[in-house]
Amino acid sequence: MIYTISSKIKIKFIDMLVKNLYDQVYAFNLEVNGSLMAIFHDRRNN
Numbered sequence: 001m002i003y004t005i006s007s008k009i010k011i012k013f014i015d016m017l018v019k020n021l022y023d024q025v026y027a028f029n030l031e032v033n034g035s036l037m038a039i040f041h042d043r044r045n046n
Helices: 011-027
Strands: none
Touching: none
């Protein structure tokens, strides 16, 4: 299973996004069985 969250944030708030991810994993009683991956998109160039 892959669990994802998506949010538009400033990069300096990435720690809050990671905390939110782990809070949701805990709330749904899921088990982390791998690495955390983050993908960033810079939309200023569009």
